[in-house]
Amino acid sequence: MIRAIKGTRDIFGIETKKWRYVEQKIIEYARKYNYGEIRIPTFERTQLYLRGIGGETDIVNKEMYTFTDKGGRSITLRPEGTAGVVRAYIENKMYADKSLKKLFYMGSMYRQERPQKGRYREFRQFGIENIGSKEPLADAEVISFAYNLYKELGLKSIKVEINSIGCRTCRKNYIRALKDYLKPHYEMLCDNCKRRFDTNTLRILDCKNPGCKKITEKAPSTTEYLCDDCKEHFNEVLHYLDVRKIPYSVNNRLVRGLDYYTRTVFEVTTDRLGSQNAVAAGGRYDYLIGMFHSEDIPAVGFAGGMDRLILLMEEEGLFDAMDEEKPDIFIVAVSNDVRDYVIKIAESLREQGFSVETDLSMSSMKSQMRRAGKLNVDNVLIIGPDEIDKGVLTYKNMKKHSQKEIDIKELENFKKILE
RNA sequence: GUGAGUGUAGUUCAAUGGCAGAGCACUGGACUGUGGCUCCAGUAGUUGUGGGUUCGAAUCCCAUCACUCACCCCA
Numbered sequence: 408m409i410r411a412i413k414g415t416r417d418i419f420g421i422e423t424k425k426w427r428y429v430e431q432k433i434i435e436y437a438r439k440y441n442y443g444e445i446r447i448p449t450f451e452r453t454q455l456y457l458r459g460i461g462g463e464t465d466i467v468n469k470e471m472y473t474f475t476d477k478g479g480r481s482i483t484l485r486p487e488g489t490a491g492v493v494r495a496y497i498e499n500k501m502y503a504d505k506s507l508k509k510l511f512y513m514g515s516m517y518r519q520e521r522p523q524k525g526r527y528r529e530f531r532q533f534g535i536e537n538i539g540s541k542e543p544l545a546d547a548e549v550i551s552f553a554y555n556l557y558k559e560l561g562l563k564s565i566k567v568e569i570n571s572i573g574c575r576t577c578r579k580n581y582i583r584a585l586k587d588y589l590k591p592h593y594e595m596l597c598d599n600c601k602r603r604f605d606t607n608t609l610r611i612l613d614c615k616n617p618g619c620k621k622i623t624e625k626a627p628s629t630t631e632y633l634c635d636d637c638k639e640h641f642n643e644v645l646h647y648l649d650v651r652k653i654p655y656s657v658n659n660r661l662v663r664g665l666d667y668y669t670r671t672v673f674e675v676t677t678d679r680l681g682s683q684n685a686v687a688a689g690g691r692y693d694y695l696i697g698m699f700h701s702e703d704i705p706a707v708g709f710a711g712g713m714d715r716l717i718l719l720m721e722e723e724g725l726f727d728a729m730d731e732e733k734p735d736i737f738i739v740a741v742s743n744d745v746r747d748y749v750i751k752i753a754e755s756l757r758e759q760g761f762s763v764e765t766d767l768s769m770s771s772m773k774s775q776m777r778r779a780g781k782l783n784v785d786n787v788l789i790i791g792p793d794e795i796d797k798g799v800l801t802y803k804n805m806k807k808h809s810q811k812e813i814d815i816k817e818l819e820n821f822k823k824i825l826e
Numbered sequence: 827g828u829g830a831g832u833g834u835a836g837u838u839c840a841a842u843g844g845c846a847g848a849g850c851a852c853u854g855g856a857c858u859g860u861g862g863c864u865c866c867a868g869u870a871g872u873u874g875u876g877g878g879u880u881c882g883a884a885u886c887c888c889a890u891c892a893c894u895c896a897c898c899c900c901a
Contacts, residue, residue, distance in 0.1 A: 410892080413892085413893090464899090465898075465899045465900075466899080466900075468899095469827075469898095469899090470899080470900085487900095487901085516901080518899095518900075518901095520827095520898090520899070520900075521827080521828090521896095521897090521898090522893095522894090523894075523895060523896070523897095524894085524895065524896090525901085526899095526900075526901080530901065531901090532901060534901095599898070610899095615897090615898095663900095665900095674901095681895080681896085682895090682896065682897085683900080683901080685900070685901060686901070687901070688900085688901065710901060711901065712900090712901025713901085714901080715901060716901090739859090739860080739861095741859055741860095742859085771854095771858095772859060772860070773854095773855095773857085773858095773859090773860075773861085774853085774854090774861095775860090775861090776859095776860050776861040777861055777862090778861085779860095779861060780861030780862055781861080781862090784861095787860085787861080789859075789860070791859060792859095793859080801859090801860090803860075803861090805861070805862085808861095808862095810860085
């Protein structure tokens with residue numbers, strides 16, 4: 408048997424209804440905040456991610472689906488959305504009018520990791536990118552979008568954590584201070600953190616190893632080392648969150664896995680998905696566009712994992728009332744000699760906009776009734792030779808267990824008949 | 827990439843070295859033109875795969891594959 412690739416899955420039945428619901432809400436929210444949809448390619452030149460995300464990150468180091476196409480180009484299935492959106496922004500010269508661009512996207516991303524709860528190799532993300540403003544107003548809007556969307560979806564267990572990792576200058580100072588602090592403890596760090604010490608010092612703050620945690624507890628905090636501009640920027644972001652009454656907690660250990668972030672970083676987390684606590688994450692990336700373009704253009708955005716979002720909504724019981732999609736009307740053919748007639752009735756009802764199901768297996772009347780019951784259909788039309796002779800339809804309401812004959816002429820406005 | 831756990835009917839799970847079974851689901855019937863409830867019957871398996879130990883293996887051992895969870899990391 409040929410099976411789906413590890414870490415991919417099929418979504419069908421009531422699952423698709425959950426997905427459509429969530430997708431609709433996201434689209435609705437993008438509209439509310441005036442973010443326009445952008446659809447970008449699923450694969451790009453590998454170079455885009457190498458330079459954009461950063462060669463030292465795990466995403467680039469070991470998780471990318473990379474292959475060589477027939478023209479000898481190195482191609483990678485997108486592991487995240489921001490790099491592609493930024494490429495599209497530049498390529499389509501969206502910077503030309505100097506105005507703010509607000510974009511949202513939704514779609515599959517690919518990372519070759521060992522799958523586990525809430526983590527897949529093909530997973531779906533949505534995200535927004537707010538490009539062209541360096542102002543804290545923009546950061547706060549992006550964070551509000553995430554928080555308010557999740558609140559409106561009904562989530563109770565989510566928290567917003569926020570931090571500032573500074574700009575080029577103050578980050579450099581902070582990293583120096585952090586290294587100075589860590590140096591005497593170097594031998595006590597886990598192997599991973601020893602490696603990070605030179606390549607990605609900030610991430611040591613994020614290490615879950617109890618030994619490392621203990622060491623970093625007393626480490627200098629990022630905010631202490633922010634330059635005046637960055638400090639003010641951060642305070643203003645918090646101010647605008649306060650104005651919106653968005654609850655958050657400042658977490659000085661919060662650093663992100665992608666290299667392009669500056670200043671604001673944030674995560675929306677939950678404690679209800681096992682070890683996968685991040686449902687959305689993002690931040691400011693003022694230097695990313697400059698890596699592909701002649702000048703820096705400030706931007707801020709976030710991405711949310713939709714698979715995780717739906718898992719979490721299930722966990723919180725938010726889909727409990729959701730029913731399987733069902734047809735409005737089931738038409739039972741009492742005997743096979745009325746099949747032609749049943750087809751005509753069915754098509755007429757479909758023209759009126761109803762969802763209509765009929766038997767396609769030449770089954771007995773009894774099994775047709777059983778199927779109607781199993782489909783949970785409310786309305787059943789029973790048609791046999793007797794009905795045809797009398798020019799009527801037998802209408803049965805399955806919920807009320809009531810039944811009556813209706814004149815075939817009433818078919819033309821069937822809505823009136825339904826109880 | 828690393829570690830642990832689990833693989834038996836469509837599905838959920840029994841069977842602890844001695845005849846592979848049950849619930850649910852499915853199909854049919856009781857009710858020949860009426861679903862759900864009830865009762866009856868039926869279909870359902872190379873016990874993931876390959877090897878080994880044994881008189882005998884779903885059960886023990888080895889390998890392999892798959893799934894799950896966790897680590898790393900991330901949405």
